[in-house]
Amino acid sequence: MAALRPVLMIIDDDPLITDTLHFVLSKHFEVCVAESYAQLKSLLQQQDSMPALALVDLGLPPSPHTPEEGFKVISALLAHSPTIKIHVLSGQSDDANVKRALTLGAVDFIAKPCDVEKLKDMLLQSLKVQDVELNEVKAELEFDGLLGDSLPMQALRMQITQFADSPFPVLIEGESGSGKELVAGSFHHASKRVLHPYLSVNCAAISPLLAESILFGHTKGAFTGAIAAHAGYFEDASEGTLFLDEIGELPLELQAKLLRVLENGEYQRIGETQTRKSQARIVAATNRDLRAEVRAGKFRSDLYHRLSVFAVHVPPVRDLGDDKHLLREHFTQFYAQQIGQAPFVLDEAAQARWLDYKFPGNVRELRNIVIRLIAKYSGKTLNATQLVAEFDLSEPESSGSSGEPLNINDAAGMTAQAQRHLQRQANVSLDSVLKSWERAYIEAAMQMTHGNLSQAAKLLNVNRTTLYSRMSTTDEN
Ligand SMILES: Nc1ncnc2c1ncn2[C@@H]1O[C@H](COP(=O)(O)OP(=O)(O)OP(=O)(O)O)[C@@H](O)[C@H]1O
CATH class of the missing domain: 3.40.50.300 (P-loop containing nucleotide triphosphate hydrolases)
Structure with a gap:
């Protein structure tokens, strides 16, 4: 009897893409296609087993020009099948969309157009990671794997x-x-x-x-x-x-x-x-x-x-302090060993950034970042810039999904936000709050200008030398 192939869900409304992917990938996977969030929901209800993998387009009907439907799809897939590996395959690949998709729990983002063979390899690699995790879940059930000393x-x-x-x-x-x-x-x-x-x-x-x-x-x-x-x-x-x-x-x-x-x-x-x-x-x-x-x-x-x-x-990961390091070390050792690759190391500045980051997608996001870093930086030492490229910094003071955007012309709103922060967190340091805002703005400007210092300086209304020296001091911190 032929072995059962793992189920791959493709959620995309472009028949040319779904037909091509179906043709290439059905040799390895049982491919199911949905064109929208609504169609996916009814398809999931008919499934006897959980899909192993998904390829999700962000722009889906009824609003194909915004990524919101795709984001809904990611959350629905994870609610239905917590162990699913979701790869986003989308033309709406600006940085904010990539980060949001990863924070919601996708493992990777592939910009369209893509190389289908490469895509197939990525899916097969994800299956291997999933296999390791399913064994991990069994081990957890035996040994109670709740990590953390905070x-x-x-x-x-x-x-x-x-x-x-x-x-x-x-x-x-x-x-x-x-x-x-x-x-x-x-x-x-x-x-x-x-x-x-x-x-x-x-x-x-x-x-x-x-x-x-x-x-x-x-x-x-x-x-x-x-x-x-x-x-x-x-x-x-x-x-x-x-x-x-x-x-x-x-x-x-x-x-x-x-x-x-x-x-x-x-x-x-x-x-x-x-x-x-x-x-x-x-x-x-x-x-x-x-x-x-x-x-x-x-x-x-x-x-x-x-x-x-x-x-x-x-508790959310942002409240776990040094446990963030503990979780990183645990997942790094575990996945590096299981996947057979050398672990990565963070330099001092990168470690500080790891500790600062809020991980809005919690342990699931933290674990996915570790898996991506092993794939990209196996055996290497990462600096803060390389690490921060994996973070979603769109809501620096966010508490999960409830964070509001900062409007610096709204003094009352900013006071209220500061008040919530002070109430929520003990030992707030004004210096580090200001530094993290400065860092976030510099990083945003550098990302938006693809690393062009002069353009980033223009965006931030400072001169090039000032920006350079501020970057050096924030990196030191
Ligand atoms: N404290 C922890 N120590 C070790 N692993 C953890 C810890 N917390 C979460 N994890 C791992 O993170 C992943 C996500 O956790 P889990 O599925 O339990 O989250 P959840 O709160 O049930 O998520 P959801 O609300 O989306 O269902 C799992 O692989 C889990 O093993």
């Missing part, structure tokens, strides 16, 4: 230990890519349930039509196509842990059924009158603001209160 991580570990053996549900909140799934696994491993199953359901990935049967099971003949009786996740989890990822995506009708299980453990298979009892512990996670979803009528408030008896917050 205070927020110590506090998180303490909460995990404290709540591990409670029978009540846990709600894990945190930004995308911050490690919620890993935390869910840690809850199971720290508990007495560790010898029982740990099952994970991604609520964003299950079709609303099948969700009830997937969670609660069905009897034979309960609906067309139910040719045999089937146990759902609640039953299969028995006395173990059932992890409901992306709980904010659960359809409203099912929220009522979930509430019932949480209240008294009772549920029924579809088509059955007998009531069953669930012994499983529920751990749920979301990167949405569930309180806002409750206010908007999209999430039941009684379910929210049930779920959030114990709520833990996974």
Whole structure:
């Protein structure tokens, strides 16, 4: 029997491109094509298995001249298949779009037109990395791979230990890519349930039509196509842990059924009158603001209160201080060894920039940067400029997706932003805030002028010599 080929999703509205790619790539991959975000969503609901790879165009209908639809596609693919490797293939390749796509979780950006053979090699390389990661996930499940010694991580570990053996549900909140799934696994491993199953359901990935049967099971003949009786996740989890990822995506009708299980453990298979009892512990996670979803009528408030008896917050990477180095060192050693390439090293200035960077895409972004750096700088020492080329500095003071652009003519807005910064972060240094703004503007001007010092100086309204000397001092810092 022929081995199953990995599924590659191509999301592009240009038939010439999709036909060519289909022709070349279908020797290696099972190729599925969608022309828009809406078509992708319905295609994903029909998929039995998770796609391994995706090639995403940014400009898609109904607004093909802006990248927004493509950005939506990246988030939807990752919500559906967290281990997917997304390569962006787009003509809208200006720096801001590249950075935004990478921050959202894409692993690479290829500008159109591209060399299809090279593209194929990149996809095959991504498959290798994915293979390594899937093995890593297995290892993590065995050894609890939550890294970090910073205070927020110590506090998180303490909460995990404290709540591990409670029978009540846990709600894990945190930004995308911050490690919620890993935390869910840690809850199971720290508990007495560790010898029982740990099952994970991604609520964003299950079709609303099948969700009830997937969670609660069905009897034979309960609906067309139910040719045999089937146990759902609640039953299969028995006395173990059932992890409901992306709980904010659960359809409203099912929220009522979930509430019932949480209240008294009772549920029924579809088509059955007998009531069953669930012994499983529920751990749920979301990167949405569930309180806002409750206010908007999209999430039941009684379910929210049930779920959030114990709520833990996974800290974003920007709050982890020196853990950023720890995570970089861990991923560098791990991937360099697995991929069989020499690790890279950061010089002192680059290390300082690494520590300063906010990683809006959290650990997922940090890990993808490491993988790209190994590919580009294996065995080399990087300086700050080489490193910063990988960063998304479009929102220097951003806190994830909520950062606002800075308007220097709006004094009140700037004061409010400074106030939020001071409230959020201890030990703010005015000097380093000013320095990081200076650095960000210099870097932006240099990038926009493709490294032309005279043009960058003009853009910043300083003379060339002043810019040069400021660059030297910011680099030293
Ligand atoms: N503290 C950590 N130590 C080691 N690896 C981590 C840590 N946090 C996250 N990771 C790794 O980063 C990647 C992203 O983490 P994970 O999938 O758990 O994030 P998430 O919060 O569930 O994301 P999403 O909201 O998009 O589902 C995973 O490969 C995970 O193993």
